[in-house]
Amino acid sequence: MIISDFERNFTLKELIPKQSQLKIKKSLLNIGVESFLIEDNNGEMLTGAGRLNDYCEIELVPELEVVGILKVPHPKKELASAVAELIVDIMQTNWRYQMSSDLHIQTIQEDYDALLKKSQALEVSEKKYKQLSETLEARVKTQVNMIEVSQRQLYETEKMASIGQLAAGVAHEVNNPIGFIKSNLNTAAEYLTELYGYFQLIYELLTLANKLHELDKESIDEILDDFLELINESYEGAARVSAIVADLKKFSDIEKSEEEIADLKVNIEAVVNSFLLSEKNKDKIKMQLSPVEKTICYPNHINQMLINLLNNAVDATAEAGSINLTCGMESNEILIVVSDTGKGMGEDVLKKIFDPFFTTHDVGGGTGLGLTVCRDVVNAHSGKIQINSQPNVGTQVEIRLPVKN
Numbered sequence: 001m002i003i004s005d006f007e008r009n010f011t012l013k014e015l016i017p018k019q020s021q022l023k024i025k026k027s028l029l030n031i032g033v034e035s036f037l038i039e040d041n042n043g044e045m046l047t048g049a050g051r052l053n054d055y056c057e058i059e060l061v062p063e064l065e066v067v068g069i070l071k072v073p074h075p076k077k078e079l080a081s082a083v084a085e086l087i088v089d090i091m092q093t094n095w096r097y098q099m100s101s102d103l104h105i106q107t108i109q110e111d112y113d114a115l116l117k118k119s120q121a122l123e124v125s126e127k128k129y130k131q132l133s134e135t136l137e138a139r140v141k142t143q144v145n146m147i148e149v150s151q152r153q154l155y156e157t158e159k160m161a162s163i164g165q166l167a168a169g170v171a172h173e174v175n176n177p178i179g180f181i182k183s184n185l186n187t188a189a190e191y192l193t194e195l196y197g198y199f200q201l202i203y204e205l206l207t208l209a210n211k212l213h214e215l216d217k218e219s220i221d222e223i224l225d226d227f228l229e230l231i232n233e234s235y236e237g238a239a240r241v242s243a244i245v246a247d248l249k250k251f252s253d254i255e256k257s258e259e260e261i262a263d264l265k266v267n268i269e270a271v272v273n274s275f276l277l278s279e280k281n282k283d284k285i286k287m288q289l290s291p292v293e294k295t296i297c298y299p300n301h302i303n304q305m306l307i308n309l310l311n312n313a314v315d316a317t318a319e320a321g322s323i324n325l326t327c328g329m330e331s332n333e334i335l336i337v338v339s340d341t342g343k344g345m346g347e348d349v350l351k352k353i354f355d356p357f358f359t360t361h362d363v364g365g366g367t368g369l370g371l372t373v374c375r376d377v378v379n380a381h382s383g384k385i386q387i388n389s390q391p392n393v394g395t396q397v398e399i400r401l402p403v404k405n
Helices: 018-030 074-208 217-249 264-275 299-316 370-380
Strands: 036-040 045-049 055-060 068-073 260-262 285-289 295-297 323-330 333-340 384-390 394-402
Touching (some): 018 036, 018 045, 018 074, 055 074, 264 299, 295 394, 299 333, 299 394, 370 384, 370 394
Antiparallel strands (some): 036 045, 036 068, 333 394, 384 394
């Protein structure tokens, strides 16, 4: 920053610039002063002409102080005095010009400094508001994403809650009659055992009475054996229905969304068993489940994720193909893999599979939220999900969930 000093003393060179020196020199020569010398207080020559032997000095005083000296021969003193007054006038004019110029420069400099400060303040303010705007935009984006995730989870939770209520109703309605059917079959089996004993006794009595030929023992044995086999098969069927009811009960509290310690191997078995109720899935879905560590998680959200993955696999293998589900431990992670040999997907579809409401189904065939919810569930458990697929080869979904305990 330039600061003008109005107290400073101007030099002789500043007060008599080159152009003025030429005018002074010309004036002195015109009036017959052929020898002269103008120098400052330090003896430094400014301009001059000829040689001076015997000379006098005329002080040049533009204001209160002597700034320079005009040296001329004694005979020319009176003539040179008039020129000295002209020189002083020139010096005063240039002094005022220099003062005005310095004042102008200082004013401009001050205005420039003030504008510079304002500009810098505006830059700081603009940077601050830009940062605030970016922060606000990021927070809004985060909130929007959270809302979208919550909406998707709410949608899926409500859908699964409906399934859970249906499962609870079916389990309740089926469980009661199954209970007395099993009890009755068990009692019938006991009665049949007693009947075997009675018939055996009858055979022995008829043998003693020589009337065994009147009884068709083979026919009676066949009836009793067939009857026992029917009872055993019926009991096995009732046991199977009981197992189905137990699996359905696990979905009756699907709206529950609290963290708890769970064995995900049990969850996987329950979900797969629910799919195996369908005739078309019995020979299609296979499991290879290894023991896994218990972990703190949202079990019903995990069930929801598995159902979505199996639904996709079932759809992909509707025409042909098989489904395989495995689980096990890898380092400190639970590894779940759902793979199928169905129709698969191309790169263009893979890029969009996690986009909300993206679906390859016809209108009304799907919500487009299945894999989006799967990703949200995995992220909520600090896990990772990876999907590999090739058209006409199949799809593999790999999920890794860190163990928390």
